[in-house]
Amino acid sequence: MKIEESKIREALKQILRVERDHIFGVKTGSALARKRELEQELDKVLTELRK
């Protein structure tokens, strides 16, 4: 699967936003909840890529 650079950048921005919200206390929840949210983000990106 060929992934465009711009798509990777967008995906990373979204992942870092999730991390930021968790690390700086904007969102509360365990590390597990954080990883689950990240996985959901990854799934969204994959769905987009497959379109």
Add this chain to the structure above:
Amino acid sequence: MKLEKVTLSNIRQFVGKQTIEFSIDARKKVTLIHGPNTVGKTTLLNAIYWCFYGEFLEGFNEPGRLRSDEVAPGEEYSVEVKFEHGGKHYIIERKTSGSPEDAVLTVLQQQNAGRSLPHPQPSLLIQQILPQQLAIFFFFAGEMIKKGFSTGANQVKTTEAIRAVLGFKLAEQAIEDLKEIRKKKQKELQAVSAGTDLARISSDLSEAEEFVDLRGKQLGDLRAATAQLEVQRREAFDRLRDMESSSKLQQRRDVNERQLKHVRELLGATLLARQNLINEIGGALFLLGSAKSASMLISEAVTKKRIPSPFDKTFVEDILKSEMCVCERPVKSGSNEYRAIASLINSATDESTINKALSVRGVAERVIDNASRAPKALQSILQQQISVQGQVEHYEQEEERIRDLLKRHEAQNVRETELQLERMEIVLRELIANKQRTEDEIEAKKSEIARLKLELERAQAASPQIEQVREGLELIEALVTKLEQELQTVEKRGIDRITEVLNDVVAKSTRQKYSATVTSEYVIRLHRGDEGTERRPVLVLSSGEQRLLDLCFISALVAVCREREEEKNAVLLPGAVAPLVVDAPFGELDPEYQALAAKTMMNLSDQLILLLSKTHWTPEVDATIRSFVGNEYIFIGHRKDPALGAESIEIKVGQTIYQQMRYESDKDCTEIQSIGRGK
């Protein structure tokens, strides 16, 4: 983020409602606030911090007493800050009539047409814009630099905080999380490809990746150990710097010794002079009575013409010999007149007797004269003796003090510290070599991983189920690789930029022959040595130089964040970007360094708010930043009791002299007066 306005209502010295508008003009980016000690500069800094986070900065005295003493207990007090972030305007307010921790926070977000809507989660919004963990890099008192930033015992904590402010911790956490998810996906892949060749390749790949993860963690540990050692090294430098002052103490002791020797000699001479005087005047005092009697008797004899006597022996003998009186009457031998004249010989005097009498009188008069001078001379020499003895005592005490100080320094043992430093340098070199080795191992393993992945790709091509999991893994792989690259690039660029700023500062300071480097743990190191020669580390910096570098370091850090935020399409955003609000930034810097620090801070910030006392407001600082000053305020302290220190405090800003303390008020408070508004 830019601060636009702060309104203080009944906050400590600020009675009633008072406002400061910060300059937001890009060319006039500096807001200056002048105020003497105790009128509220630190209160303002902490009021802004409290408004954002409901807490106070370290070192803020009596945080529970935020309400002004001049208003009734139970009366409301509040801080309101207006700021802009990402093109949106916000007003945050923290208000209470109880204790500061009970205050209620509200955030209004300004909408179109001047409408404002309250934000449902104000604390979370603030955390998103400027996380509290990072705010210490933007809102701080100058003295806290020494305590908490680039040096000292907090180095490890500081390194973490710096990495957070730059956004690296987020990236590292994301990489770690993605790798965890990757492991999970690999297990899924193993499950769907069980019994095929894929299982072996996949297992090898997992093993190789685990190896890289393990080494990556070891690398992190090595980094932490290096940072820790850097801290110890810096502390040893500081100790050595204190010890270096013992050479100055020794010089002081030598000077003192010379002075002591001199005054001791002076004391000896004075005591000898006193002894001589006593010898001299002691005899005179003893003989004073006799001398007075002798002098009186001789004077009386002179008065009575007994001395010299009219009956000079030669004269009488001449009369008797010539048998002729002075009146030319004959004086016959044997006659009554002759016998009468002859009897005068017994009471007549000769020259030697006269001389003896006069000599005795002379001696007696000298004795009397000496005795009369005695009390004054004795008093004078005693005074001299007391004065010299005082000096001797002073220099002896000084000698004692210096000896004590030297003993303390000796106890710390310069050589031992130098040896410790040498040992640390060796361990540090080993750690760095270890880090390099680990990095090489990781690189080698990564090549193996790349090969295994190719094999895996070929083996997986056929199955659609495997293909789906593999795509997920590929995405994760691409994300991790990209993020690691970004992290590496951005971190290197950040360190290069900070180094560039520091070298620029060093080039303009008195240490222009030196060069600065910043380690991967964000420790500043200075080196000396020209190009081509081996660079030697500078072990000891003065506290002024250290503060200058620390201030510039923070400014450079903030600049790196700002520049990165402005980068188009940047993936790795900084943790925060905010103005610098600094209370008493310059501390013990001399005027030249104050100007250098002010210029660096101004050049590197988008918005700079400086809270300055008179000692920070030097002509050099004024000349450096004047053209960039937008709004300017002065805090005027009003006092009701002149006895509380009726000292007149004035400050000259431009051509105007402002009185900073007034003693005519019915309450103790501070007035915020605008003295300049740049456009």
